[in-house]
Amino acid sequence: MAKRVLKHAILGLLRKQDMSGYDITAEFTKEISQFWSAKHSQIYTELKKLLDEKLIEQYIEISGVKLERKMYKLTEEGKKELAQWLMHPEQIPETEKDTFALKVYFIQYIPEEKILPLFQDQLDQREQKLSELKSRYQLIFAQREEKMGLAADELGHYLVLTKAISREESYVDWLKKSIRFIRQKR
Template sequence: MRILKYALLGLIEKEEITGYDISNQFKREIGEFWSAKHSQIYPELKKLTAEGLIEYRTLITGTKLEKKVYCITQKGKQELLNWLTQPKPLPETEKDEFMLMMYFSAAISMEERKRLLQDQITKRNAKLEMLLSNQHLLELANDNIKSPDSWQFGHYLVLSRAINREQSYVKWLEDTLQLLV
């Protein structure tokens, strides 16, 4: 299944958008739970256009710079709606290289394990602070962010989940570090 297809349809459903702006969304909001590279996005936009799910108009900015602004078609809206309303199976186990390292950590010294755990605590706390800051900014910009009718409600939900995930991970890291004391 082409999940990227639905991410792009969802972004284009929210607003008419350029490929460049879509790439930026994957670096910001969407990047909190899904990733896609520039090299994946543009071929998928081409496929969606060929399938009649999106269309674009070309804008000229400056003297010669062309950019495509994508919008969703009625067929694309129906495709997105069909995907959004179908129950999904549980995802496969997420790949986590650090967990794999911890699984085999008996092969390294206790001090090295502590160093690795502390490094992860530092990085996860930094990520948590960034997520909390993003949540605060989102709440400031949107009075009705917790309203299910708001276009930003989905972003709020995903951001809340990302915060919960990082808080849980940090707690597990700290608990694990205490086991090594």
């Protein structure tokens, strides 16, 4: 049975504050994108289900003279649902999807002259992503962590960002070792 993780991601965002569908979608392109993704259409489909399940409520917010935004807020039942999910131990997934690793598994079918460029391209992309993550860390946490510590509401973001940095560092290290190994085999 699928767990509807998106359901709980949306409930978690709405636990922080009321949001419009646009706001929720924007959150998935910011920090959450380091560990979870959802498309605009998936989010709005899930919002409809959450309304039907009475885990969230909808209201209209007037901004300016005419601008109306549909806003969503968590109900008490939604808070209970989120709390239950947060406290439930998580099983390690069978596999993490990694398209590049799948291609590497079938490396014998890649022409030899294309293998190193494929690895180099992946290394370049991963190093770029690592650089972006480290810049984000410097911007958000470096000075606060040194001087005054983290606020309680920053802990989750800090832990997830440092996990993403570790993941990319490990991937970059593996790619560099693999490139050296491939060159030695030639």
